[in-house]
Amino acid sequence: MKLAKLALALTATLAVLSPAKADTADFYRGKTINLVVGYGPGGGYDIFARLLARWYGNHMPGKPNVVVQNMPGAASLRATNFLAVQAPKDGTYIAAFDRNMPLIALIGGNPNVQFDPLKLTWLGTLSDSTEDAFNLFVRKRDDIKTIEDLRKPGGPQVAIGVTSAGATDHDITVLLKDVLGLNIRVVPGYQDSNTIGLAVENGELDGQFVNYVSTKVARPAWTNPAGKMQVLMQFARKTRHPELPNVPTALELSKNANATKMIELAEIPYLIARPYAAPPAIPEDRAKALQEAFMATARDPEFVAEATKLNLELTPLNAEQALGVVKQLVAFDQTQKDKLRDIMYAAAKN
Numbered sequence: 001m002k003l004a005k006l007a008l009a010l011t012a013t014l015a016v017l018s019p020a021k022a023d024t025a026d027f028y029r030g031k032t033i034n035l036v037v038g039y040g041p042g043g044g045y046d047i048f049a050r051l052l053a054r055w056y057g058n059h060m061p062g063k064p065n066v067v068v069q070n071m072p073g074a075a076s077l078r079a080t081n082f083l084a085v086q087a088p089k090d091g092t093y094i095a096a097f098d099r100n101m102p103l104i105a106l107i108g109g110n111p112n113v114q115f116d117p118l119k120l121t122w123l124g125t126l127s128d129s130t131e132d133a134f135n136l137f138v139r140k141r142d143d144i145k146t147i148e149d150l151r152k153p154g155g156p157q158v159a160i161g162v163t164s165a166g167a168t169d170h171d172i173t174v175l176l177k178d179v180l181g182l183n184i185r186v187v188p189g190y191q192d193s194n195t196i197g198l199a200v201e202n203g204e205l206d207g208q209f210v211n212y213v214s215t216k217v218a219r220p221a222w223t224n225p226a227g228k229m230q231v232l233m234q235f236a237r238k239t240r241h242p243e244l245p246n247v248p249t250a251l252e253l254s255k256n257a258n259a260t261k262m263i264e265l266a267e268i269p270y271l272i273a274r275p276y277a278a279p280p281a282i283p284e285d286r287a288k289a290l291q292e293a294f295m296a297t298a299r300d301p302e303f304v305a306e307a308t309k310l311n312l313e314l315t316p317l318n319a320e321q322a323l324g325v326v327k328q329l330v331a332f333d334q335t336q337k338d339k340l341r342d343i344m345y346a347a348a349k350n
Contacts, residue, residue, distance in 0.1 A: 021061060024285045028062030031092060035068045036083060038076025038097040042194040044214030046070065048126055048274050048312065049096045055303045059293040064092075072191055075167030076101060077112060084115030089279045091286030094123060096276050099269040102326045104166040107341040117326045121278035121287045122319040123294040129270035131313045133244065134172060134235040136160075137215065137222055138207035139200065147232040147248060150182045157183040158206035161196035164188055168269070169196070169209050171344050172235055175266055176250060178343050179259035194218065200229075211273075212241060213313040235263075236270035261336050262343075268332070271325045272317065291319045 033056070037049045046068075053066040071079040076098040087093035102117035104110055138144060143156040150158065162170035170188060177184045187205060190196045197219055199205045207229070215222050222229040234241055237249045250267075254260040278290055297303055298316035307314045317325075 021285075024289050025061035027091070027286065028060055028064040028289070030064070031062070032065045032067050033057065033060070033091075034087075034093045035066055036079050036087070036093065036095040037068060037070050038072065038079030038095065039192040040070050040072045040194065042218070043192045044211055044218070045076070045096050045098070045274065047214065047217065047310070051303070051306060051310070051312070052096075052126065052276075052297060054306075055297045055300050056293055059296040059300070061289050074112065075164045075170065077104070077110075077166050081112070081114040083277065083279055084120065087279045089282045091278065091282045091290060094276055094278045094290060096274065098167050099273050099275055100166060100168045100171055101275075102272075103171075103266075103269050103329055103340075106326075106329050107337045107344075109341040109345050110166065116280075118323070118330070119280040121280060121282055121290070122322045122326075123276040123278060123291050124298070124316055124318045124322050125272040125276065126274040126298060126316050127313045128315045128317050129236050129273040129313070130315050131213070132270075132273065133212040133237050133241045134168065134209055134270065135212050135215070135231045135244075135247070136176075136207065136209050136233040136235075137200075137229050138232055140228055140230050141206075144230075144232070147182075147253065150184070150232065151180065152183070155183055157185055159185045159187050161187045161190050161199050161205040161208050163190050163192060163196075165344050169193060171340075172209050172266060175262060175340065175343055176233075176235070179262050180250065180253050180255075209235065212244075213311060216311050236267045236273075258339075261333070262340060265329075265332050265336050265340060268325065268328055271328075272322050273313075275322060277322075294319070 035049055035053050037046050039045045050068050053068050057064050057066045071082060079095055080097045080101045083095040105113045105115060105117050138158050149156060160173050162173050164170055173186055176182055193210050196208045200207055221227045231244055231247050233250060234244060234247050235250045240249060250263050254263060276294060295318050304314060
């Protein structure tokens with residue numbers, strides 16, 4: 001008798017849920033999901049997004065097409081603002097943007113920010129950076145063998161290319177220059193990491209901060225110990241990367257508690273190293289479908305195999321976990337957030 005009642009209850013539940021799922025499938029059938037990437041073609045965010053786009057629609061109700069649109073500008077702030085303000089709130093737009101965007105919104109100081117990271121419809125992240133590192137790559141020189149050579153007062157200096165305030169490369173470069181006393185000349189204004197890498201190879205710059213895993217994909221010669229580039233420091237690592245046992249982390253190089261706290265704050269966004277979100281306030285059933293499809297894609301054996309073949313770090317977190325990282329930033333000591341804001345924007349004005 002109990003089993004019969006349970007079966008009837010389950011049947012009733014399915015009867016309630018099925019029309020909603022059918023409505024979601026009907027909405028997406030024949031439509032296109034626009035995946036906006038906040039950087040130009042060829043960089044890490046673009047590579048991940050184009051890979052995701054190939055499988056994502058297969059896991060959505062109604063199997064819509066997924067088209068990637070590059071929208072570079074202001075270190076992906078342009079794309080993030082577009083997602084929050086201008087993109088239709090019907091579930092047909094999602095975006096990949098810089099991991100630092102939530103931090104930029106929360107520390108203040110940038111009048112161009114038009115979004116609240118707590119109100120975005122988070123889908124998750126394809127990487128939590130546990131298998132990656134954000135490294136300082138510098139061209140090999142006789143006067144620079146280790147990071148300590150860049151900390152000598154009056155010692156050798158390197159020109160490091162960055163995009164603009166708000167982007168990880170800019171913010172980490174100016175922060176570590178300040179708190180670790182690095183002899184770095186920051187050269188801003190580049191469109192994305194790919195154009196910075198080309199400038200390094202052309203001799204226009206001495207180096208850049210860039211993800212280790214994506215560098216192995218885009219510029220494998222840089223990660224060859226016998227090549228022309230060297231890694232001097234690792235960021236966003238509690239411990240040294242297994243492939244770089246002789247390269248110190250930023251936390252190891254910290255000389256005081258203030259520097260350590262600043263580094264810890266700046267490392268939090270790496271827990272959502274490859275973030276994806278949809279606009280705020282989209283219909284609940286479509287938000288759920290987008291979120292479930294994101295994680296289903298991240299676990300799709302064919303998708304995983306292709307990511308592995310490309311040497312991409314795939315350590316996904318779901319929507320709730322990604323939002324939890326944003327909440328960590330909200331809860332972090334405000335004094336440290338104010339200090340980070342001051343460092344970032346003082347450098348941007350110079």
